[in-house]
Amino acid sequence: xxxxxxxxxDVPAMQxxxxxxxxxxxSLTELxxxxxxxxxxxxxxxxxxxxxxxxxxxxxxxxxDLKPIINVLDLHPVLNEELLELADEMKETTYSFKITCLxxxxxxxxxxxxxxxxxxxxxxLPEKITDELFLGLGEIEWDIAKESPxxxxxxxxxxxxxxxxxxxxxxxxxxxxxxxxxKALENSELLLxxxxxxxxxxxxxxxxxxxxxxxxxEFSIKELLETHDITRPTINEGHKSGWLTIxxxxxxxNPYAHHQFKKDTPLKLNEEQQLALDKMKVxxxxxxxxxxxxxxxxxxxxxxxxxxxxxxxxxxxQTAIMLVPEISLTxxxxxxxxxxxxxxxxxxxxxxxxGEKYDEWRKIERKEARVVVGARSAIFAPLENIGxxxxxxxxxxxxxxxxxxxxxxxDLAIWRGKYHHCPVLLGSAxxxxxxxxxxxxxxxxxxxxxxxxxxxxxxxxIDIIDMKEEMKQSLxxxxxxxxxxxxxxxxxxxxxxxxMLNRRGYSSFVMCRDCGYVLPCPNCDISLTLHMxxxxxxxxxxxxxxxxxxRCPVCDGDKIRYYGTGxxxxxxxxxxxxxxxxxxxxxxxxxxxxxxxxxLLAQFGNQEADILLGTQMIAKGLDFPxxxxxxxxxxxxxxxxxxxxxxxxxxxxxxxxxxRAGRGEKAGEVIIQTFNPEHYAIELAKxxxxxxxxxxxxRLRHQGNYPPFYFTAQLVVSHEEExxxxxxxxxxxxxxxxxLSEGAILLGPTPKSVARINKRYYYxxxxxxxxxxxxxxxxxxxxxxxxxxxxxxxxxxxDMEPQxxx
DNA sequence: AGCACGCCGACT
DNA sequence: GTCGGCGTGCTC
Numbered sequence: 001x002x003x004x005x006x007x008x009x010d011v012p013a014m015q016x017x018x019x020x021x022x023x024x025x026x027s028l029t030e031l032x033x034x035x036x037x038x039x040x041x042x043x044x045x046x047x048x049x050x051x052x053x054x055x056x057x058x059x060x061x062x063x064x065d066l067k068p069i070i071n072v073l074d075l076h077p078v079l080n081e082e083l084l085e086l087a088d089e090m091k092e093t094t095y096s097f098k099i100t101c102l103x104x105x106x107x108x109x110x111x112x113x114x115x116x117x118x119x120x121x122x123x124x125l126p127e128k129i130t131d132e133l134f135l136g137l138g139e140i141e142w143d144i145a146k147e148s149p150x151x152x153x154x155x156x157x158x159x160x161x162x163x164x165x166x167x168x169x170x171x172x173x174x175x176x177x178x179x180x181x182x183k184a185l186e187n188s189e190l191l192l193x194x195x196x197x198x199x200x201x202x203x204x205x206x207x208x209x210x211x212x213x214x215x216x217x218e219f220s221i222k223e224l225l226e227t228h229d230i231t232r233p234t235i236n237e238g239h240k241s242g243w244l245t246i247x248x249x250x251x252x253x254n255p256y257a258h259h260q261f262k263k264d265t266p267l268k269l270n271e272e273q274q275l276a277l278d279k280m281k282v283x284x285x286x287x288x289x290x291x292x293x294x295x296x297x298x299x300x301x302x303x304x305x306x307x308x309x310x311x312x313x314x315x316x317x318q319t320a321i322m323l324v325p326e327i328s329l330t331x332x333x334x335x336x337x338x339x340x341x342x343x344x345x346x347x348x349x350x351x352x353x354x355g356e357k358y359d360e361w362r363k364i365e366r367k368e369a370r371v372v373v374g375a376r377s378a379i380f381a382p383l384e385n386i387g388x389x390x391x392x393x394x395x396x397x398x399x400x401x402x403x404x405x406x407x408x409x410x411d412l413a414i415w416r417g418k419y420h421h422c423p424v425l426l427g428s429a430x431x432x433x434x435x436x437x438x439x440x441x442x443x444x445x446x447x448x449x450x451x452x453x454x455x456x457x458x459x460x461x462i463d464i465i466d467m468k469e470e471m472k473q474s475l476x477x478x479x480x481x482x483x484x485x486x487x488x489x490x491x492x493x494x495x496x497x498x499x500m501l502n503r504r505g506y507s508s509f510v511m512c513r514d515c516g517y518v519l520p521c522p523n524c525d526i527s528l529t530l531h532m533x534x535x536x537x538x539x540x541x542x543x544x545x546x547x548x549x550x551r552c553p554v555c556d557g558d559k560i561r562y563y564g565t566g567x568x569x570x571x572x573x574x575x576x577x578x579x580x581x582x583x584x585x586x587x588x589x590x591x592x593x594x595x596x597x598x599x600l601l602a603q604f605g606n607q608e609a610d611i612l613l614g615t616q617m618i619a620k621g622l623d624f625p626x627x628x629x630x631x632x633x634x635x636x637x638x639x640x641x642x643x644x645x646x647x648x649x650x651x652x653x654x655x656x657x658x659x660r661a662g663r664g665e666k667a668g669e670v671i672i673q674t675f676n677p678e679h680y681a682i683e684l685a686k687x688x689x690x691x692x693x694x695x696x697x698x699r700l701r702h703q704g705n706y707p708p709f710y711f712t713a714q715l716v717v718s719h720e721e722e723x724x725x726x727x728x729x730x731x732x733x734x735x736x737x738x739x740l741s742e743g744a745i746l747l748g749p750t751p752k753s754v755a756r757i758n759k760r761y762y763y764x765x766x767x768x769x770x771x772x773x774x775x776x777x778x779x780x781x782x783x784x785x786x787x788x789x790x791x792x793x794x795x796x797x798x799d800m801e802p803q804x805x806x
Numbered sequence: 807a808g809c810a811c812g813c814c815g816a817c818t
Numbered sequence: 819g820t821c822g823g824c825g826t827g828c829t830c
Contacts, residue, residue, distance in 0.1 A: 007830080011807055020830040043829045044809045066830055152821095791825080 003029060004062070005069060006055035009042050010112065012097045014787050019054055023066040032056070032069070035077030035084060037110065039070040039169045048167040050112035052102050054084060073171060078106060078365075082419055083382065089415055095779060095798045096405035104405055105380040107358045109172040116142035118154065122162040129153065139166070173358055177248045180218040181235065183211040184245045193243060203234040211243060218249070252359040255352055261338040266311065267304050267453075272296075276447040280309050280423060283445075284316075284387055287421040291414055293394070293439040294427040295690070296449030297459065298659020302427045303333075304453065306390045307340050309425065310371055314344065318387025318422070319370040323409055325396040326350055326375040328620035331598045337373050348374030348381070351594060376401060379409040379416070386420040389413045393620065394426035394435055395652055397645075397803035406799050429659060429690070430652040433701060436694050437708040460630070460661040460668030462686045466677040468516055478573050483631050483671045490629050491581055491610045495666065497629040498622070499613045500657050501570055502637045510537075510548065511640065514557035516675035518640050519549060527640045538753065570633065571613060578611075586614035619657040625664025630657055635674040635682055642753065643805045644706045647681040651693050654685035705745055707801070710768040713775070714799040715782075716752065721793075722761040726751075728794055729763035732782055736767075739778030744769040760795075766805065 006019035022040055024032055032038075032053060040051045048070060079087070079102065087101040094101075103111055119139045120130070133150045134140055142165070145154055157163045183190070194208045207230050224230050238244050269277060276294060283290045296302045310320040324333055329349045337345045346360045346369035363369045365382045372381040376399055379389075391399065391413055399409040410426070417424040426435055426444070439446035452459065465480040473481070490497045511518045519528045519537055521544050528537035528546070536545050552560050571585050584600050591597040597617075604612050605624055612618060612627075638650045654672060662668020674682050684693040702709050715732060719725035729749040737746075748765035769775065779798055786796050 004830090009829085011829080013807060015827090016807080016829070022830060040830085043807085044811095047808070047829090049807090063830090788826095 003056050003058050005053050007051035008054050008098050009051040010049045012100050017097045023068040025068045031072050033077050035079040037073035041067045048169050090405055090407050094405040094407050101405050107361045109354045109358045112169045112171045115168045117166045118145050119164045119166050176251050178251045179221045180249050181244045182218050187212045207234050207238050253356045255356050264339040266308055272449045273305050276305050283423040289417045289421050290423045291444045292425045293435050293444045294447045295431050298429045299452040300449035301453030313387030318385050319383040320388045322373045322390045324392050325398050327617050341371050345371045348378040376409045379412045387422050390425045392427050394428040395432035400803045430655045434708045460670045462670040464677045464686050465673045467673050467675050486629050495628040496626045497611045498660050499631045501633045512552035513559040515555040517552050517554045581611050582609040583611045584609040622660050623663050628666050628668050630661040630670045632672045635672050651681040651685050713767045714802040716764045716797045718760045718762045718795045725761045725763045733765050736778050739774040
């Protein structure tokens, strides 16, 4: 009975976002399985593209209008049943194409690239074709032919059947191999060979001696060349003489090959940690898909709880995923896992090359690693029998992908938890309001760690410096006198300092340097953004606009200025003010090169510098016991972004970075410089009182109808013509209103803060809602209806629960 | 997406 | 009269 295959093809478009049926040729019937990648013909001409098998159906009679599958790209399925189901979930919740979801789940090397060639069929063509166009070759690339002046003649030749067009589907997932030798003769025979060999052929003797020494094991040729002083020709001779065999073996590119990980043992847990672990164990043993929120102050030993919980699932022969924000997936973090679980760990993050990522992925797929540590996309790790999923720094916005498919790793983690009947553990010192509120409502189970784990370590002393006061006395706005004093005395005591320059966000704002006043929107609880293009202050939520003030509306001062600084500038200033200080600067510029992040941190760890100066990337996860001082140069930048999460982000960042101080036995100290010393996010960060912050912020969110009291969805329309983008946005909103209840709140349409990017104009609308059963339908119809206009250059994106509103 | 088909303006 | 412009429709 013939089978037909349902294939999702690599054409990300609405009309092709469905399975297409293909005939399975006889030769492939035994090989083909659901979840494999295939090469299929698609459309007119003879175009070949990649596709995924998502179904196999047995039919009595083969419909005769089906095209056959050309080729199978995998030996084993690359997506199992669970991941295929997860792709459906993603498609539904993120409003994206199935093919995009499927490709997102796999290492990028498995995505096919396409090439089109023109092949010469008739050799008796005029010279200008064979020589000038085909350059004497039998085949050339289509893209090259297209540029040729003879291109139009080529099209004629094609009609006459004198040239053919060939499509190539290539995929870069190459396995790396090494060549190994193995002895082919018994020692007695080798001894005979040795006697036959000339006395002065020292190389050959050495090789024979070596072969007699090794038993049946394999030896890599590379190793032989490097360590046994035997040359390649000698090995080849030995091969020819039949002394040894040479074979190809697959190897993994191991990014940690040169690291030695000394096995460590579980640390003794304190009472709180033990209690948290015990509660988790109950859930793990009863195979419950509970979600836990582990709220633990910085340095309270959350990681140790993760490690021991993971150890518990490994004991039960299950597997585990541990997600870490990209920014804190530092060598320190990786080392900690490698030390505990050794080769059982696979690491997936953006620092790896495509090949390395593929190898780590294959290691997981082949069940050679049971613990996966990685950034957002590691949630797609092809593990089976998952016993626990951990998401560290749960509050981090980077768990949401900010391009299509706009999935949130936390949602997918909870989905996989349900699928595997296993718990999900969310950890943070400063939980997101959403997570903390769910814990309040007992949707998540709350576990708390209130003490630092190292016995003597205390939470650091935090001081706030009012930069408005500071401004009156000194000329520099970067360093307060207090901070400079502390830095100096730190150097004198041979202790280290961390300085953070907060540069979160990129829209500029204006602030009064006398009183710290930032222009708010009269309709929303956020600040206005400066738009230099239109010379106006704008609100991104309601569209309110007003003139740029030249005097402060509150204190009438005229020191109202733009705000913003860079790390380089600070480094220069630091050199002038503290010439004796050795400074390491860490920002996107100094860490772009592979491994430089690691190198800089190692230098700092080896006391090769007194001060580590950096952006947010130094706020997380670093654990240097000799750091006793943390300085935040400008706590305000995040505070003034027109985003309802700006206070939350500021509080989180200040808490995280403060946590870098006093992790060893010496007490830590934190200096926060700000123009808004009385802002609750800053005051409560000083008090290190997350719970108070949570209460306060919840009140404000409630007043403003923001999450976690409301859900949010963002619609963005863009077009090269501003009025077309605006017009469409208004049409969509008018249409969508029919699908919304009275309770839904619409913010907009408004132009986006960066109104024009790449010559395109962006308009947005934010929907705040509680319960809108028809919203999803309405959005789907909008996407479908807008199909025709995509050709005219219109683009529409839907972002459910967006993380950034700028 | 990308390819073919089809219907209107400026060329040998 | 035709070459080629890009609007439209379809892809198993």
